[in-house]
Amino acid sequence: MLRKIARVIVVYRHSLAIITLFLLILSAYGLTQLRFESDLSKQLPEDLEAVKSYFTLQNEFGTGGSALIYVKIKSTEEVSDIRDPRVIQAMYNLEQRLKQREYVTDTFSIADLCVQILGRLPKNKEEVNFVLSVLPEKARKGLISEDYSSTIIIVNMNRERNQKALVRVYNDIESDIKRSNFPQGVDVVLTGDLGITYKVLEMLQNDMNRTMAVAGVIVILILLYFYKSPIRMLVPLIPLVFGVVMTLGFMGLLGIPLDIATSTIGAMIIGMGIDYGVHVTNRYYEERAKGEPPEVAAEEAIAETGKALLGAALTTIAGFLALSISTLPSLRRLSITLVMGLGLTALNAVIVTPALAILEEDFRRVVLKKEEIISIGGGEGKIAFIFGKWGAWIKRFPWAALLIALVISGVSFYGLTKVTTEVRLEKMIPMDLPEIKALLDIRSEFGGQDEVYVLIKADDVRDPTLVRAILRFEREVKADSYMNNVFSAESIADEVLQKYGYIPQDKEEISEALKDSSLVSSDYSMTIIKFKGNFMGVTQSEFNRIMEYFEQQIKQADFPPGTKVELAGDAYLNYVLNNLVNEELGKISTIGTLIVVLVVFLIFRKPTIATAMIMPMFLGALWTIGYMGLAGIPFSQTLAGVVSMIVGLGVDYGMHITHRFLEELREGNKTPIITAMESVGPGILVGALTTAGGFLALLTAQLTAIHDFGRVLAVGIFASMFSAYLVTPAILQLEFGRKLKEVRE
Structure with missing residues (x-):
């Protein structure tokens, strides 16, 4: 099936190029429709009670x-x-x-x-x-x-x-x-x-442009090093650029905003998408080095590499699709953009790359008068020689490779116990900004100006019994200021006391005191208690404790029957988001892993082969989370889906090695593990370096959340690659080594 598709792509490559150009023009218009989103309430589900209360505060008060x-x-x-x-x-x-x-x-x-x-x-x-x-x-x-x-x-x-x-x-x-x-x-x-929200928005815009530019430079330098030619380098690069432009353009057309999560999409697609083009390009030049004509080499590259690319793309997309089940809108948007971006990049790699490879050869032959053919994936380069030696070592000592992986996993398990969460917006921007320094000074010098609202709903909040209950609640909370960091409080009870010096029994007298109040709704069905203090300037665990204190006080408060009391406001939204991130982390990681495992077993069916492919993703995710704990990087709303993403990416490396191993095994190669590492090892290295390079470009971002996102994903890529080099060939050698030995004997 793939060979037939490959033949169609090669034969109709010029027509497909015209369709691609049309999509590019459409995407260019979409780029003008892109918008940025920095509102915290848009990162939470609209039907969440805390979000409804938040909008009630906006509309009524x-x-x-x-x-x-x-x-x-x-x-x-x-x-x-x-x-x-x-x-x-x-x-x-x-x-x-x-x-x-x-x-x-x-x-x-x-x-x-x-x-x-x-x-x-x-x-x-x-x-x-x-x-x-x-x-x-x-x-x-x-x-x-x-x-x-x-x-x-x-x-x-x-x-x-x-x-x-x-x-x-x-x-x-x-x-x-x-x-x-x-x-x-x-x-x-x-x-x-x-001030802080504006700075976040400004940084989102600057960070997206900067990280995309840096990712592009990193990828270009790596490709130049491996391909030794700026013209040949364009073969895998141009389809990648097409994929990135189409992704951002379609985001604009579909109305998907750029937020803290999706603003990283450009650098991420550059890093991940180049992998597809590199593998197709390497296989094309490998076939040309064997003497195959250009059309046949292109067909072979699509057909053979396409199998691994299809499996890799499906598992990666499966891992990213797990983000779509999240209740957090930002993660759902990230899921859509990643799946769309990878799909478009993979299509461009398969359709555009072979045509460009043939065009590049024609250009070299006609214009530059050169006929040489490069093959970084073949057996003649220095890198391939190193990987051949690595394959030979794995062949001799598979258990030693597994032991190394076990030791690293043990250290990572310890790191798991140190992992924390942090979702507050102000913690995601540099602490040396004037706006943050000023906020820290305000908290230290004026007791803090963060606000927590208690929203009270009743038939009539002017009820003297309710007003007294509000006064009792307010005083109890203020009395515990050493525990809750409350600096001041304001309520309708204070306004009534200010006018009369006591709480009257007559509702009409209370109405007189509240006629100009901004703390009560126009129909007197709602009122708020506003607490000010230093809530956001503390650690995440301390912040959680303060919010839990307010929740507990509301449960224990003696309000009249029929009164509904709930927390609201920006600070409480941060607390709700933190709890959601903790819930989503486990759910998305588990479902994402199960989906990827299911896809692998459905494609390859054999348990041992499937295990060889999926072990790098398990170990890559484990080692990455262990690193986060040891390095003190907390999970944020951006990083909630990182395990699912690493699982989707990590399985690719084991898949490429396993696919080539089985191909060599079918052809009667008596040392398939050496040949597999020799042939696809360099390609995996190039792909991992470019992918990690795209992620490391996020280190140039000003926003701490994006900075950490890039660092964690880059570690995840290297962890998955290294575990694939260690574990996948060791499992394959243990499974098939005995059979190969019997055949040789």
């Missing part, structure tokens, strides 16, 4: 996001400290500009307090000191640092959380900051939810 503007004295030459009236004036000017923006619901700073207490802006430092002396100590510490070197402006917003809106809002606020006339020596940094 206008908590569509927040920004913190950090004002710090950088140089004391012109401004001694933050109490300088010129600084207060600039802050007030900035707030007035911000309040004119339709998406800003409220702002708050020391400048507002000065106006409230003095009736105007202060004229000297003594007046600012008077305002600060009126404030309770806790409130003062929450607004201005002890050494008076910094303060904050809190900006509450209600905005659309898409790419265009995010960029517009960020640029608007940056423009307002520049026009507010802060004195020289004062540093003003936009941080918080808005």
Whole structure:
């Protein structure tokens, strides 16, 4: 069947080239439709209760996001400290500009307090000191640092959380900051939810372009080294470029956004896709070295290599398809793009590569007047000689190879016990960014400005019994601030107390106190308790403990019957995402592995042969996760599917070795293991180096999540390759070595 298809591809290669060019033009249009996504809520299922509560906060209470503007004295030459009236004036000017923006619901700073207490802006430092002396100590510490070197402006917003809106809002606020006339020596940094999300979006765009460029350079250098010719190098490279452009173009046409996971797709497809073209190219030149004419060599390359490529592509796609069962939209999108990218790249490798190989030979013969033929997969190169020696060693000492694999696995099992998870967005960007430094300073100097909301639903939240229950709950949580890092709290109970000094029994009196409240819905069916503190700046385990504390307090709270109480907000979404990642990790890894094993057994049927093929994927995944634990790399939403991906990729190497071994065995070769390692070993090495090179290109990314993703996948590729060189030939030798010995005797 494959030989017939190969013959059709060779005969109609010019027509197929025209179809490919049409798809490229279509893809070029799709590239203009690509968009980026950095909203955390879009990484979670829409039907999740926490996501529904999150959107309820947005729609009913206008908590569509927040920004913190950090004002710090950088140089004391012109401004001694933050109490300088010129600084207060600039802050007030900035707030007035911000309040004119339709998406800003409220702002708050020391400048507002000065106006409230003095009736105007202060004229000297003594007046600012008077305002600060009126404030309770806790409130003062929450607004201005002890050494008076910094303060904050809190900006509450209600905005659309898409790419265009995010960029517009960020640029608007940056423009307002520049026009507010802060004195020289004062540093003003936009941080918080808005600042960090914008930086993530900006880095996603830059990282995608950078990592694709670096991956391309790495692949080109490796191909130049092995093929020794820039023209011959284009044979496997051009189909790869076609595959990458088509993948990104179809993403734009299908409306698949680029997020933290899918923004790596370009570098990943470059790294993985080159493998297909390399194997077809190597087999073509190997057949030409034997004296076969170009058309026959192309047909043989497609037919013979196609078997291994088809199995490899199917198992890799099977591993990636396991991501599609995830409840996390980001992993489902990654699954679609990877399957589509690998499918397009494999098709281009099989259809375009042979045509280019023949064209390259014609060009060399007619234009360059050269007739030499290269065969890096044959038995005459230095690399092939090394692999031949390796095959001979495996042939003599198969048990030694298995023992080495066992020792490495033992160390990896220890690393497994050290693996953790981390999903918070701010932990995925470099700690030396001004926005992150400012956020860390805010947490250390002002007690933290992270928010956790408790959403309360009832028939009527003005019920005095419910208001008292809210007050009790709020005070109990604040009393445990040493455990939960809560800095301050705000609720309708506080507003009622502020007006009357007590909680009235009359609902109408409570209504009077809440008539201008932003903490209650228009129909009085919902209200929120807003807790502020340092929740996100702690370790993941500490963050989980704090969120679990809130969940436990809600369960134990004495609210009236019929009242529904639940956590909500960005911080809680991070906690829910962390739990989902832990659940998805086990589910996706298990199902992905089972699918790949099933595909291998369905294709090859024989247990020993199938085991020889699948062992590298098991060991590659085990060694990689062990490395993550030892290196302190946590699982994130991006890395949740990494085991399934390594399983899908790792089986390819064992498949190529096994396929060539069986081919040599059928042809009567008495040392098939040596010939198999000699012939496909170099091709696997080139493929692994280029694949890992594509992944290592992700190390140039600024986002820590993408950086770790590339490092882990590169380790996974090398681990799978090394285990294939060790375990697959050893198992094949143990299974068939005795039979071969009997035949020789």
